[in-house]
Structure formats: C-alpha cells, structure tokens
Amino acid sequence: MKYQVDKQDRYVIFTLEEANLNSVIAPLLKSEFVFLRNEGVRNLIFDLKDVDYIDSSGLSSILTANRLWKDYGCFVLTNINSDGVKKLIEISKLDTILTIIPTLDESIEYVFMEDIERDLNDEEE
DSSP states (O other), X not given: OOEEEEEOSSOEEEEEOOSEESTTTXXXXXXXXXXXXXXXXXXXXXXXXXXXXXXXXXXXXHHHHHHHHTTTSXXXXXXXXXXXXXXXXXXXXXXXXXXXXXXXXXXXXXXXXXXXXXXXXXXXX
C-alpha cells in the first residue's frame, strides 16, 4: 500500500496513493488508522485525491476510522475526485454520517475550527 502521512501540530493528512481502495488495501489501511489513533493523532484528514474505486472493504476501513475518531477528535474525507466514489458514498448513505469536505485547504480550516470549538467547550466544563 502506497501512502503519505503529513503530520502537523493539530492534524495529520493521510493521503492514499492508490487508485483502488479494495479488499487488498483495506486491512492495511485499518491498521494504519488504529496506529495513528493509538499514537494520539487527534484530527485525521483522509485525502482521496488518487482513489478512483472503493469497494465494501474500503468503505469499512473508512467507517472504522470514523468510529475511532468519533468521540476523540475529527475525521474528514477530502478530495473525492472520482464520480464513482462520490456515487458509492451517496448510494450507501454514508454522506450523512461522514464529514466530507471538497478540498484539502477547506478540510484544514474545518479541523482548526473544530479544534477551537472543542477547546472552548473544554474550558467551559
């Protein structure tokens, strides 16, 4: 599995450099997500710019990441360029569950806003 990890202070960008997110890639991807979460990564941006195809195993790995970050920080999908991938996410109704932001820059801004809001809420409690 080819990928790139860009670690910043408030977030990590995980870019999958594969055209297919399928049953071959999905278990490896899940392991990477678990590793990042256990490492203490609070916000993960999953960049799908190179992904043209996702099967049910691939969707499962994305849902695993969403579950891992649900009550911890935030998990964002970005750069979904493939119409087939967009349609699959819509047909499976995952667009109502997942946070999907069109561009990487917007995703980074979203993560910063979520982080600021979380910090403010923590201060109030």
